Amino acid sequence: MAEGLRIAVIGAGIVGTSCAFFLQRDGHRVTLVDPREPGTGTSFGNAGIISLGSLAPVLTPALLRKVPGLLRDPTSPLAIRWRYLPRLVPWLLRMVANARPGRVDALARAIAALIARADAAHDTVIQECGLGGLVRTGGWLKVAREKRTLLEAIATDRIYWERFGRRYVILERAELRELEPALAPDLEAGVLLPENRAVRDPCAYVQGIARAFFERGGTFLRARADGFAFAGNRIVTLATTAGKLPVDAVVLAAGAFSKRLAALGGVRPPLDTERGYHVMLPHPPATLSRPVYSFDHGFILAPMEGGIRITGGVELASPWAKPDYRRIRRLVPLAQRLLPGLSGEILSEWLGFRPTLPDSLPAIGPSPRTPNLFFAFGHQHIGLTLGPLTGRLIADLVAGRDPGLDLSPYSPARFL
Numbered sequence: 001m002a003e004g005l006r007i008a009v010i011g012a013g014i015v016g017t018s019c020a021f022f023l024q025r026d027g028h029r030v031t032l033v034d035p036r037e038p039g040t041g042t043s044f045g046n047a048g049i050i051s052l053g054s055l056a057p058v059l060t061p062a063l064l065r066k067v068p069g070l071l072r073d074p075t076s077p078l079a080i081r082w083r084y085l086p087r088l089v090p091w092l093l094r095m096v097a098n099a100r101p102g103r104v105d106a107l108a109r110a111i112a113a114l115i116a117r118a119d120a121a122h123d124t125v126i127q128e129c130g131l132g133g134l135v136r137t138g139g140w141l142k143v144a145r146e147k148r149t150l151l152e153a154i155a156t157d158r159i160y161w162e163r164f165g166r167r168y169v170i171l172e173r174a175e176l177r178e179l180e181p182a183l184a185p186d187l188e189a190g191v192l193l194p195e196n197r198a199v200r201d202p203c204a205y206v207q208g209i210a211r212a213f214f215e216r217g218g219t220f221l222r223a224r225a226d227g228f229a230f231a232g233n234r235i236v237t238l239a240t241t242a243g244k245l246p247v248d249a250v251v252l253a254a255g256a257f258s259k260r261l262a263a264l265g266g267v268r269p270p271l272d273t274e275r276g277y278h279v280m281l282p283h284p285p286a287t288l289s290r291p292v293y294s295f296d297h298g299f300i301l302a303p304m305e306g307g308i309r310i311t312g313g314v315e316l317a318s319p320w321a322k323p324d325y326r327r328i329r330r331l332v333p334l335a336q337r338l339l340p341g342l343s344g345e346i347l348s349e350w351l352g353f354r355p356t357l358p359d360s361l362p363a364i365g366p367s368p369r370t371p372n373l374f375f376a377f378g379h380q381h382i383g384l385t386l387g388p389l390t391g392r393l394i395a396d397l398v399a400g401r402d403p404g405l406d407l408s409p410y411s412p413a414r415f416l
């Protein structure tokens with residue numbers, strides 16, 4: 001396609017805002033469309049980890065074996081609202097079908113190909129948008145009370161870390177004390193993923209990218225995208241709650257809410273959501289200097305600008321179902337044991353919607369039925385990590401440039 005196109009990007013999360021930023025860099029006239037402020041959807045409340053070690057798909061054979069036990073345990077990181085099960089069954093069955101050993105390897109290879117390029121795309125936005133102050137280095141630490149638990153928990157990840165060249169260091173008790181002295185002394189082992197960086201405020205990070213986009217002349221339309229008008233198989237107008245927008249191309253980056261508009265573009269992606277909660281607590285006097293994951297309880301303690309963020313777990317339920325904060329609140333005393341000095345005062349609570357496709361791969365590319373509609377959604381647990389790279393790849397596709405990797409695993413054509 002020629003340069004200087006009128007492009008509407010639907011959704012101002014980390015993915016859509018990054019798409020708007022990279023498309024504008026190519027000289028396009030971009031309008032970012034969202035009824036909410038940039039960065040206030042799921043991209044607001046994540047754990048902030050640029051997670052270069054998350055190579056395995058969401059469901060692995062090892063995790064599948066644990067699912068019945070996890071569903072029975074009220075403190076486990078997995079919950080399901082049984083009323084939603086009938087709607088979820090087709091998605092779940094496809095998820096399970098993707099958890100075969102050979103298939104999991106192929107999916108991990110496709111995830112690893114994206115992750116290998118994720119850091120460079122973050123570097124571009126960090127440098128060009130002046131976001132260095134929001135990013136901490138020092139890796140991501142995962143800990144366990146017993147070394148045996150840790151070794152068992154990392155068995156699958158470790159295979160992929162080694163296969164795809166990601167660094168990890170196993171730490172003993174004394175090394176853990178030295179690295180994170182504020183943690184409880186009873187931890188026997190940890191694994192540090194030293195390449196990982198973490199964002200101190202994921203919403204501010206998205207808003208920093210959006211600010212740079214606006215300063216360079218990008219437009220924000222505070223509206224919900226509702227539908228498309230076509231000429232032949234191409235979209236010519238985007239209908240929104242604030243009126244019609246003439247367009248040459250549309251990027252659909254509405255996260256977990258992309259399904260309806262994708263269907264209007266001729267393809268029904270099997271998209272569902274893994275809901276996830278957080279609570280914020282004040283920093284203790286001695287706090288963490290990097291995110292810490294507990295293998296014993298399946299939650300993350302992420303040191304953020306405004307306190308310690310406890311995130312963890314997946315709730316399978318309708319995106320429209322009311323939040324149920326009981327399970328995340330139950331983690332507070334466990335977090336206090338992990339980080340002595342942490343008060344139990346909850347500053348805020350939050351629910352977000354991970355957009356997850358059953359093969360754990362995002363949809364990145366043109367709709368096979370509507371060539372000027374580009375899909376950019378389905379980033380499951382690693383949307384912060386892959387958001388800027390997705391923006392870069394969408395800009396390459398729109399420009400007809402070589403993206404530098406085979407994009408066929410992520411193609412929306414797989415949903416036909």
Ligand SMILES: Cc1cc2nc3c(=O)[nH]c(=O)nc-3n(C[C@H](O)[C@H](O)[C@H](O)COP(=O)(O)OP(=O)(O)OC[C@H]3O[C@@H](n4cnc5c(N)ncnc54)[C@H](O)[C@@H]3O)c2cc1C
Nearest residue numbers: 011013015041042043046047049225255276382383384385
């Ligand atoms: C608890 C938790 C912890 C996580 N931790 C991490 C982590 O540490 N690292 C990591 O990489 N990822 C993490 N993730 C995943 C990550 O947050 C998501 O993958 C990512 O935020 C998805 O970004 P997005 O831009 O696709 O969606 P969103 O941020 O949800 O943005 C979508 C936007 O689309 C808008 N929208 C919806 N419908 C329409 C419409 N019709 N018209 C216009 N706009 C519309 C919404 O208002 C929203 O602003 C975590 C997720 C959760 C829930």
